[in-house]
Amino acid sequence: MTDSLFPLARLDGIVGLAAHLPIADAAAADAARARQNSLTKPPGSLGRLEELAIFMAAWRGTDRPAIKTAQALVFAGNHGVCDQGVNPFPQAVTAQMVANFEAGGAAINQLCRANGAELSVIALDLDTPTQDFTKGAAMSEEDCLAAMNRGAAAVNPLADIVLLGEMGIGNSTIAAALAAANIGGDVADWVGPGTGSDAEGIALKTRVIEAGLSLHAGQSAMQSLATLGGREQAAICGAVLAARAAGIPVMLDGYICTAAVTPLFATDAALLDHCLVAHASAEPGHALLLEAMGKDPVLRFDMRLGEGSGAALALGVLRSALECHNGMATFAEAGVAGG
Numbered sequence: 324m325t326d327s328l329f330p331l332a333r334l335d336g337i338v339g340l341a342a343h344l345p346i347a348d349a350a351a352a353d354a355a356r357a358r359q360n361s362l363t364k365p366p367g368s369l370g371r372l373e374e375l376a377i378f379m380a381a382w383r384g385t386d387r388p389a390i391k392t393a394q395a396l397v398f399a400g401n402h403g404v405c406d407q408g409v410n411p412f413p414q415a416v417t418a419q420m421v422a423n424f425e426a427g428g429a430a431i432n433q434l435c436r437a438n439g440a441e442l443s444v445i446a447l448d449l450d451t452p453t454q455d456f457t458k459g460a461a462m463s464e465e466d467c468l469a470a471m472n473r474g475a476a477a478v479n480p481l482a483d484i485v486l487l488g489e490m491g492i493g494n495s496t497i498a499a500a501l502a503a504a505n506i507g508g509d510v511a512d513w514v515g516p517g518t519g520s521d522a523e524g525i526a527l528k529t530r531v532i533e534a535g536l537s538l539h540a541g542q543s544a545m546q547s548l549a550t551l552g553g554r555e556q557a558a559i560c561g562a563v564l565a566a567r568a569a570g571i572p573v574m575l576d577g578y579i580c581t582a583a584v585t586p587l588f589a590t591d592a593a594l595l596d597h598c599l600v601a602h603a604s605a606e607p608g609h610a611l612l613l614e615a616m617g618k619d620p621v622l623r624f625d626m627r628l629g630e631g632s633g634a635a636l637a638l639g640v641l642r643s644a645l646e647c648h649n650g651m652a653t654f655a656e657a658g659v660a661g662g
Contacts, residue, residue, distance in 0.1 A: 474558030488631020
């Protein structure tokens with residue numbers, strides 16, 4: 324089924340999809356765990372680095388995984404809900420930041436270079452924002468599927484890991500709306516300052532999201548991606564599914580990127596088994612979201628920039644985990660007693 328998965332033809336086709344996608348290789352994970360326990364260190368002494376190495380082994384299907392190709396994808400989109408005044412900056416900033424990415428001037432460019440990732444920036448119809456979700460669906464199902472398929476097509480099937488990030492003025496409002504729709508709870512718990520909203524701006528975001536949720540109540544998780552989401556969120560979901568179909572692990576960035584995949588999580592949590600979360604964002608809703616999804620972030624650095632910056636930084640930790648896993652000597656190789 325994975326060969327015929329793309330292009331995606333129906334949002335409701337995601338239901339039940341996990342049963343037809345690759346799963347973690349238990350034998351490779353067990354072999355990697357046995358290797359960890361034979362290395363010249365007390366078992367468990369490298370903590371999360373050991374867990375990350377075993378995770379990579381399971382999803383790459385080998386006890387000695389390596390990262391030869393790390394692909395970083397940043398999707399950019401604009402949002403009709405910005406007509407409600409939910410962001411202190413104009414949507415023109417999205418295209419300006421995309422130009423900055425392409426010129427090499429953003430944080431993500433530096434972090435990708437430092438940690439060995441190949442960066443691609445995909446601008447998604449920036450001149451045509453989605454619709455205002457307080458007045459109707461942000462996207463039609465057709466438009467949502469088109470964005471998902473663009474995200475899927477961007478994934479390099481030869482990559483060893485895919486890092487996902489986003490850029491879009493107003494997308495912290497989209498993130499909070501998707502989290503509230505698919506995880507539940509009070510809208511106010513999901514809303515944060517984003518790019519700099521003050522208390523009045525946060526209150527406005529909350530009211531706008533409540534109006535959108537009321538208008539689109541009773542919809543399925545995947546329908547919420549179309550009615551409340553944006554093109555970059557849909558593209559992230561498509562990229563996650565394409566990576567899974569190819570057996571490639573994924574590193575999600577922060578709050579907005581994690582919230583983007585809540586429609587997949589609410590449809591079937593197993594769809595995200597191959598996903599790591601790079602860092603715990605300083606956006607207040609992210610901690611709640613990580614708890615609800617059962618995801619332990621790789622880093623806790625108080626970052627909230629977006630654009631894949633946390634994912635690129637966490638890649639350095641992941642590379643370090645594999646260097647230790649593959650390069651350390653075993654007790655037998657080192658002639659050290661106690662192994």
